[in-house]
Amino acid sequence: MLIEDDIQNCLTVLQKGGIILYPTDTVWGIGCDATNENAVDKIFKLKKRQETKSMIILLAEEKDILNYTTHPEAVTFDYIKGINKPTTIIYEGAKNLAKNLVGADGSIAIRLVNDSFCKKLIEALGKPIVSTSSNISGYPAPAFYQDIDITIKNGVDYIVQHRRNDLTPAAPSSIIKLEKGGHIKVIRP
Numbered sequence: 001m002l003i004e005d006d007i008q009n010c011l012t013v014l015q016k017g018g019i020i021l022y023p024t025d026t027v028w029g030i031g032c033d034a035t036n037e038n039a040v041d042k043i044f045k046l047k048k049r050q051e052t053k054s055m056i057i058l059l060a061e062e063k064d065i066l067n068y069t070t071h072p073e074a075v076t077f078d079y080i081k082g083i084n085k086p087t088t089i090i091y092e093g094a095k096n097l098a099k100n101l102v103g104a105d106g107s108i109a110i111r112l113v114n115d116s117f118c119k120k121l122i123e124a125l126g127k128p129i130v131s132t133s134s135n136i137s138g139y140p141a142p143a144f145y146q147d148i149d150i151t152i153k154n155g156v157d158y159i160v161q162h163r164r165n166d167l168t169p170a171a172p173s174s175i176i177k178l179e180k181g182g183h184i185k186v187i188r189p
Contacts, residue, residue: 006162007121014125018157019043021148024058025115026086027133027141027170028148030156031058034128037098043130044100046155049137051100056088056109056173057128060119065110068128069093086111086173090187101130111173117162133172143170 010020017039019032032039034057044051070093094108122129133141134148142148145164175188
């Protein structure tokens, strides 16, 4: 299957409020349209995850951060330019996203993707995509497609064909939080 066909199949599902299983620049993720509250709820239920535990969104371009947070500090953009490892940044003042995706403190975790499949998919959708590891809550994130629990595979509306046989070691992203005064707090190295 061509990547373009995979992207089109994902778009069809995402635009109807469905959820997908897809490869990211870190681990395989479960995703949906980050502006669709019902779709986000489906992911919480599939993962058996408490809604108080937030999930992240993926964006294709740095400029898009301005559309989803009211506090895009300049120091964050400088930090992003200096990192080579996939890094998720927690921003205050989430906006234009599904309410059940935003943290109780009004924050949202955002990662800019480098993976070409993810970038093309996000650009084609024109919205951010939720990304949460493809595991039942409380279990380790699977490093490879073959390790994903059958419950997850059966619970999504579409599974991307691209990179299913990829055995390149994968790990979750680093997570940082920008605190008041421009201080950066490392949450997960």
